[in-house]
Amino acid sequence: MAKMLIKKHESCPADCSQCIQACAAARGGADPVVEKISLPEKGYETVLTCNQCSDSVCVDVCPAGALTAEDGKVMLNSDRCIGCGLCNLSCPYGGIFSAKSAHKSFKCDGCREYGSAACAENCPLGILEETDAAAVEEQYCEDPCSPGMQFCAGCGMELVLRMVLRSVGPDIVLFGAPSCCVPADRVKVPMYSTLMTNVASAMTGVSRYFHRIGRETICVSVVGDGGTCDIGFGALSAAAERGEKFLFICYDNEAYMNTGIQRSSRTPYGSWTNTTQVGSVGRGKSRDAKDVPMLIAEHGVNYAATATIAYPEDFIRKVKKGAEAAKTGFAYIHVLAPCPTGWKMEPEKSVEVTRAAVETNYFPLWECDKGEYRFTYKPKKVKNVSCFTDYMRRFAHLDEEEIAILQGYVDARYSQIKRLTQPVLPD
């Protein structure tokens, strides 16, 4: 699978040039193709390199055929380069550099000979990272949802719904309950709208009958944390215990959002909601969230996992794995889906905030495959939970002590999962 270099939206330390030195070394002493960009007037410290566009402008523009697209990278053959400068003029990312002494352009080739991106390997903070370019689009099938759907700006649940449906394909029956996720009459797959109490039991009935007549259609739900973790939890737990064969996906926005932002068992410690208000006495929710994904995993199910929208390759892989596991047993995926309206944050930061959730270990990404737990992503440097809470005004009232308490819950929850991922020692 092709590899891709990602640069995170974070400040580099002003005095660090590890990536640049590593690049020069990997290029056998030639000029590095990563440049340091320092603009302290704007608090902007970063590095610049070629974006390796899949829809590159430079390749079309080069008159000498020196620029070519190969394997997800753009290669510049300096022997062919005539130094006409058109690529430098055209690249909107500033990713092609002019050689100081020769009349040539040069750029990053993805460390083709070196084998893996030397800059990412040597970045001490994981700001540069090389990852599988899983060509997410290639794994998708047609989106059966209507192009415009009446959800809030920045709705995480809408992304979850579309990504799930594009990953499982059309041969499903989709289940949903009264909640924000009501795509009925806007989605091109058969759908069964249940009550909040009975998603898992309705899925049981349908999937059992399908099994009886030999029909392979999978039952897939996209249900909020209310219908999954609270009022519908009994039915969910029983279905998991019985090993019913379907894929249950919970989109967790950590409260009952559709009815106007009321607390659920997934609302974290300290969070404001309309039923855990902040006033002269109240300080938001007084208890931390119930770790539902882990509880379901502990039912001995076929597959259970956490996922979120900021890590789409991870999410899609898990959805497909869950769909496969649902053929022989119970599969569950718990997806953190931000609600900018209820979390009181800027709608355009939806994806960013879920990234922060993962990078602070507030929402670790793991899977439990027939009892075997493993992390599917580990942040290089775990950040303080305030890096997550800072995005949302639902936490704005928390003082240092309260943040520390929340941090304690985050750490404890993470340790618990970590313990489960460790190999079991003999007596």
Next chain:
Amino acid sequence: MIKVLSGNKAAAHAVRLVNPDVIAMYPITPQTPLAEEIAAFHADGLLDAEMIEVEGEHTAMSAVMSASVAGGRVFTSTSSWGLEYMGEMCMLCAGMRIPAVMVDVTRETSSIRGVCGSRQDIMSVRDYGWIQLEPANCQEILDTVLMAYRLSEDARILNPVLVAYDGFFLSHQYERVEIPTKEQVDRFLAPVAERHGTTFMKDKNLQFCPSISGLEFANYRYQSLQTLERVKSVFPEIEKEFEEIFGRSYGGAVDKYRTDDAEILFLTAGSAAGTIETVVDRARERGIKAGLARIKMFRPYPRQEMAALLDGRKAVATIDRSICLGWNCGHLHMEALAAVSDAAQKPLMLDFIDGIASTDITIDHIEKALAITRTALAGHEVQETNWLIWE
């Protein structure tokens, strides 16, 4: 084949013969032996349904209803608290006109925490929209369950059917029962052998149960009312078909015993009928023109039939096995009052509460009811509602 069976076991045999696709039940006294008998049949390979071992009645109804939407034939059973727990699911099942058959083994509700028999639990179901049939003996239980499938899945009906019989007094009572053959049952159910189809068709996305309101919502409610009315004409046809194959008949929505010239008409439902019939016979020997009307189809209520039946009688003595809170009487009496308002010559209407909370309905009790009725007919003042259980 002839066997001595309890009411629960008779029902179990009916289910075995029908062989539904999906069964989900949660045990609750006095239904438990029914659930266990079905489980035993399944374990011996006599029934090959998908058995869902649910964790509660809410899930039981949700699961079978959903399996039916998907195209399967289903069965569940419960009692009392379980019936209440699955309440919202039952409403949905009837509201969406999903074919299903459920047995309720009647019992007091959770109003007082107890385990005893009456007709109280099914009174809450009156307004769910289910068709409600009440057999009075073990043979009729088996036969009624069979008829319930034929009725529920009939293309003109497509509505769930509740078969309710007295907890403890019928469920655990053993009687002679003739068990039909599978071949007979298959023949009887042949008109509904082609299942009602699945909502979930590949390449055709139908949305089941989206949220609606206003005129669209009202339209469905209207259709439900019409469906229940249609049952009144379809059920007699089905009983006729049944008689042709099995040789037994039960007289339709209202079972009449010596009612032709009866001046005093007893009215009841369920197994109390047996005791009352004995008292009717004894009264007749004494020259009293007594008779018994037993409501077999409680929903849809046989309003027209009842109005005609009660018209011109001197008195109607209802033996009620449930209390209608807010009306200070029993439910059969309260509904008979409504039906009799259509009659030209209204009889004296009296109500007798008996047999609730597992108390016995005895011959003495019914004789007393008769005596009170005759006292009233002689011009003396009596209470409209009389509690017989204190005797």
Next chain:
Amino acid sequence: MSTKYVILGAGPAAQAAAKEINLYDDDAQITLYSAEDSAPYSPVALPYLLSGEMKEEDLFYKCTALPAENISFFRNKKAASVDPASKTVLFEDGETAVYDRLLVAIGASPAGKDIPGIAREDVFVFRTLADYKALQDRLERENKEVVICGGGLVAVEVAEKLASAGCTVTVVVRSRLLRKYFSEEMGACITELLRKHGISVRDGRNVAAASKKDGKIRLTLDDNTALSADLVVAAMGVNPNSLDGLETDGAIEVDEYMRTKWEDVYAAGDVASVLLFNGEKRPCPISPEAAAQGKTAGRCMAGAKVPYDAAVPANYLRIMDQDFFSMGVSEGNRADGFVTLKKQEEDSFLRLTIKDGCLVGAEGRNRKDIHPGLLRFLIRSGVYVEGEKDLLLEKPKETALWLAEQCRRAGIG
């Protein structure tokens, strides 16, 4: 049923279009028709043949992907007319082609080959490979005294390359060199450099009279100076090519989807009149824009209505180891609301032109440290830079990158 895409032309616009169509249409049959007797190439490379930096065969390395499985190519096929009603192209050789979608990317041709007093065989233009071959052929036969009439990019590039190839070159320009592309300051600097390179530049001059005697051409300028030449290169601008049936006043007007007013007929490249970043509508005859327009035409023809971003003219020149770039508005008067910022160092220069708080132009000399593409992105996106303009002048690379990232995060560009 395959969709038939007919592309007239085989330059950068046509090449980009053909590639893009295949990305959006699984069942396309694409045919490119070139009027030239050559495989597809990019005309930008031609001056480099003059200096020997490139060889002829290097020209075709760019288009090894053409022809492809569903892309055919025909040379020597000059279109004579188009009938949009019957969707037919008529070629000069009498053959026809029917299309479902047509892209007119026939480019432009040099303006004047007529200089009074000079025989046509002594006047050369420089636009196509054939032009290059004719010129090269003549240079190899003769002594190399060349007079170039014109002061645009072709004039300057050809002058520089011929000089490095050993010719004696004089440039005669009516106003000043690169008037449309660089500021007066920069134009003067470039003129100085060329002179240092041994190129004679006669700015503000016209050819008044010409004659040929004993195989040498004599030119008299309007200040009575005399010049001698073995050949003359006319580099006095280009005019968009035209086709019967698609009548127009000059260039073919297109909308943001490269559509012309005729159904299923698109245009791109030097032949098309497009919307510029500053609201003007005219051709933007530089090859990066030709490629971008061709790409837009390709995907829109294939059904993906993703519009063209506004054009930003931009140029790059290398003269004697010094390099120059310019983009957008090269010079603007304060009276018209333009604000100019300049940073002059001994060996380098940067000029930024701002209007209404937005960057509208930039030019630089020996600023290899800047990534000009970023500045072009800022001009194209119309981002407000008023608060950062001084920082942009001081640290153009870093500030441009920061501004670009802000833009992208806000969903612009």
